[in-house]
Amino acid sequence: MKKFARIVSAVLSFALVLPMLAGCHGKKGTSEYVMPAGLDPNKTYEIVFWAKNDTNITQTKIYNQAIEDFEKLYPNIKVNLRLYTDYNKIYNDVITNISTGTTPNVCITYPDHIATYKTGNNVVVPLDTLIDDPSYGLGGSEVLFDSPTRDEVIPEYLNECVLDDHVYALPYMRSTEACYVNKDYVEALGYEIPETLTWDFIWELSEKALAKNPDGTYVVNGKDVMIPCIYKSSDNMLISMLKQQGAGYSDNDGNILIFNDTTKQDLMTISEHTKTGAFSTFKISGYPGNFFNAGECIFAIDSTAGATWMGTNAPLSDIHENQIAQFTTVVKTIPQFDPDNPYMISQGPSICVFNKPDSGEVLASWLFAQYMLTNEVQIAYSSTEGYVPVTSKARNSAEYQEYLSRSGEDNNLYYSVKIDAAKLLIENTSNTFVTPVFNGSTSLRNAAGQLIENTAKSTRRGQTIDDAYFESLYDDTKALYRLDQLGSADLNSKADLGPMPAGSIILLSTLGIAWVVIVAYFIVQFAKKKRAV
Template sequence: MKSKHMALALLLVLMLALLSGCHGSRGLSPFEIPNELDLSRTHEITFWAKNDTNITQVEIYEKAIADFEKLYPNIRVNMRLYTDYGRIYNDVITNIATGTTPNVCITYPDHIATYMTGVNSVVALDELLIDERYGLGGSALMFDSPTREEIVPQFLGECMLEGRYYALPYMRSTEALYINKTFVEKLGYTLPEKMTWDFIWEVSDAAALKDEEGVYALNGQKVMIPFIYKSTDNMMIQMLRQKDAGYSTAEGEVLIFNDDTKDLLYTIADHVKKGAFSTFKISSYPANFLNAGQCVFAIDSTAGATWMGPDAPLIDISDDKLVDFEIEIMPIPQFDPENPSMISQGPSVCLFNKEDPQEVLASWLFMQYLLTNDVQIAYSSTEGYVPVTSKAQQSEAYQEYLARRGEDNQLYYDVKIDASKLLMEHVDDTFVTPVYNGSASLRNAAGQMIEEVTKSVRRKKTVDDAYIEKLYADMVSLYRLDSTGQGAASTVDSGSLGELPAMSAALLSGIALAWVLIIAYVLREAWKKKKAAVR
């Protein structure tokens, strides 16, 4: 009898415990900086890195890890390599659910906004940044870290989500216009000092002329894409920004489905119809068309500069297809050339929370190490990237690198160095789009509309108001844009379901009280029976 009562009591206690936890998992506790890094233990951390299919970048990551492990022999860094941001994003999302995220991860702020829906899954860096010992430029660091002030403010600002820093910038790039100047001049045009969309479309239309056999007058080949764009997401986003047209609010209200967007899509459709425009997703890499003399204007990242031009260090087409031409690199075309506007992009690094704060601190040190001059200068020199710290940008080593422009077609490839300079000269003209839970979907939709319109015209479909209206509806549905921005603010540092509403809290308290009373009653009855039995 006694054991039955005990079992009953235990069961009730268990139910109470379950009840107290029924508001979903609370996830990890917020990270708190340990007083001291425990050097008596081995810390094994994982770093998910992204490279641009560039072996040199992989080697730089490997060297950074080796150098870091020499400084901190008890921290072991395991790297997993990706060549695609989308894959990293999807793998992180999967691993948040299973609690197996990496420690440090190359990423985009848009993606972090989604990662943050996991409870305390991403570490807010505000306290870490200014920690006297382990923060940027901290006294306990075993390497020469940049101070917070030495990170380019625009780039650091891009890592702020909902008022807190959730990432550090790692590299920055923008987009550039790579031009076959030989072709432009052959068509009778002179490149303007500041590139406009009108000029691009006019020359592209002229370049699309071909004979009855399908041979283009400009290159004598059967293939010619006068203007090709790598990232149509960026194309739409930048065009809208330059027109001061709606995209989204900072809170996540979607504004993109407007008349300005429609006008832009009509313009694009018009030039697709003339054979003047295509995209990477539809045709292939812009660099391949440019280098084969099958393209006049190619817009791609400055981080793709090493693939651009007949003397480029990286070439992806066979020698017999490569043609010689004079290449020019310029900022992307503008609607208002006196007030240029271009996107700031490039990888950032974020820090994932773990049960063990020592592991997080060790990971933070590695993350910070990626901002040291050696890593910054080496990695940025692999492509048309720009180091994210003024410390690296102003260093003697980086200045010497820039000054040696054109000395060879490898490390000092002129197009690549010009691409880096282009961004450094236009840092104040760069912008980023608002980041919130769902902003990555809006970005995808922005590009997909251009892809859809381009494909539809090629497939001889009519692009009119009814088409655009349906396209807008399809995008809303496909990318669930009717629900973006919701809940992003409430997920940070609180439960995945947010704080309990007062009514729910009262109800749960009532249930808990009822169970306490039931237990008390059962125990009281049991005690009474026991007492009676003794008598």
């Protein structure tokens, strides 16, 4: 009887330990969010908002103003702002805080990042119920501000926030990439800027711009430095090139398709123009805007959200005023392979809400997130850079239309390059695209950039760029970003939690052995009884 009790005890212990092991291995989380009947007006809520600004004091002021205005409407909700200037830093901090249960309540994010966040159980709140709630949803009857309805959120942008058939974020701002062109230099080289820039045009002109005077200076600018084409985001560069050519990158099932012959061809072209000095990247040389404003670059490809840093009269600049060259800036879509079917990336921050044990706190967080879509915030924030509002309510408002119409009135709020960049996106919304989001898509994006960076660096270092080089580059990149471990299975599986800790392995092994012993014991006992009979 004693022995039997021990066995029962062991089995019970095993049953108790198993959930603990599962919990240790990253699956423990908050309960699924259930919306409360309403917001308790007698309870004080303190929520934390992690936001990102583009190192732009006006954006900081707008966040602070939005919080102040929101707190006036909801005196029982206190919003604490923490500012970042780097999406990756937010991402890393969120990951760290998921494990300690100290995530912020509301956070600026990218859908790629959410795909990782949501691998924890109920970490990020699916917003479907909240969005459609007649009282507290978008345009809801109990909402104390003029909130947009669901239909007034630009559908393409809301769709970008859908993961596994649920809306996990609200779009906040949208931008794309633009090619900022030094018109004077293009014309000095004997060309006119075409309606739509093509890659062939960029490469042809960039090579011509490398002609030098006998004293070693460049003919086009009379200076020692000229990098005709600089791309800020090398990951976007490769992703956009592949999209424009209809080549593989990844698919909706999370399959990795980037390691193909088109990629190799594009990298080879990039290598050829890197070798001559016609092309470089931000990571290798510096901000495109700095070279562009100094008259040392003709095609600076950067986000429309960086438009206030571009051009002779740019309100923001990192270089000394006596280094700034005088020229006319023209804002164009990024270079295309097929000008009749242009593609450009859709990017920009979204807002997610993190789950908490107090459902009222989550509702308070949701209301604040929703407040960021009001016209006041949307128009003010989008006007700080070449962003566009994410709601038709804001875009169609008289205030926003007036803002667009006043392009060039000054070099601050109405800075023409910034407003041209915003208009470019508005006119090309249907030509924007996003890449599939899955757990691992952030790694794939980083890998895309690394393919260009490594090719460019190797070229500059005099390495031979051939099939053998690319074979090795592909293998190294797959290994570094663990892309060989991704695939369709990852879409439905949770995060890559890495190898199981040694302690867990030992414990599980011990339990397995205990089970074997238990079963063996019963078999022996059963055999003995049978023999006795």
